[in-house]
Amino acid sequence: MERIHTLALQATYDAAFISRVEQASGQQISKCYQCGNCSASCAYTYVYDYPVNQIMRLVQLGHREAVLTSGSIWLCATCQACTTRCPNNLDVARIMEALRIMSRRENKVSEKEIDLFYQEFLDSVRAFGRVFETGLLPLFNFKAKKPFNDMDLAPQVIKKGKLALLPHRIKGRKQVAQIFERFEARRTSQEADNK
Numbered sequence: 001m002e003r004i005h006t007l008a009l010q011a012t013y014d015a016a017f018i019s020r021v022e023q024a025s026g027q028q029i030s031k032c033y034q035c036g037n038c039s040a041s042c043a044y045t046y047v048y049d050y051p052v053n054q055i056m057r058l059v060q061l062g063h064r065e066a067v068l069t070s071g072s073i074w075l076c077a078t079c080q081a082c083t084t085r086c087p088n089n090l091d092v093a094r095i096m097e098a099l100r101i102m103s104r105r106e107n108k109v110s111e112k113e114i115d116l117f118y119q120e121f122l123d124s125v126r127a128f129g130r131v132f133e134t135g136l137l138p139l140f141n142f143k144a145k146k147p148f149n150d151m152d153l154a155p156q157v158i159k160k161g162k163l164a165l166l167p168h169r170i171k172g173r174k175q176v177a178q179i180f181e182r183f184e185a186r187r188t189s190q191e192a193d194n195k
Contacts, residue, residue: 012064018062026091029095031090036051038085038092039051039082041085048072050066068102073100074111078096079093117140126177128167128173129172132168
């Protein structure tokens with residue numbers, strides 16, 4: 001990931017992006033004064049292309065492209081450590097989630113395998129009412145073009161009864177499917193309104 005050139009800040013400014021992030025997250029981004037607590041408390045800062053406080057600053061500066069294509073928003077585990085330590089009571093984890101959603105909607109996801117896993121996870125919940133791990137992982141590995149990844153673990157885990165060979169039929173499976181249907185209908189309606 002190539003970092004943005006700091007001297008070209010005005011060329012990439014998008015004022016509408018700031019308000020879209022605030023609306024989507026329900027957080028007032030301008031309250032962040034760059035104390036760095038979020039980055040200091042994050043266990044994954046060492047793998048981020050931009051630490052959390054820099055993501056917050058890039059949002060404040062309206063740098064939509066840099067934020068939505070960053071790997072940081074996808075590597076966030078939503079552990080809430082940043083939110084807990086924010087002196088301004090910003091829900092930083094919620095902002096990161098809002099950025100992931102925006103990144104997916106604009107097809108700007110930089111971490112393709114994480115996005116693929118995200119989609120396969122949701123498809124599994126939609127189909128079975130809960131995650132069917134035994135089906136999810138091989139399907140994900142196949143689509144990620146790593147079909148033999150972690151295959152050596154499967155016999156041990158199945159033998160210990162940690163994974164079921166068939167999906168569980170849960171009560172309320174239809175209601176879970178209806179949640180997905182309502183979400184799709186709402187998203188379609190919002191997209192039509194935005195056009």
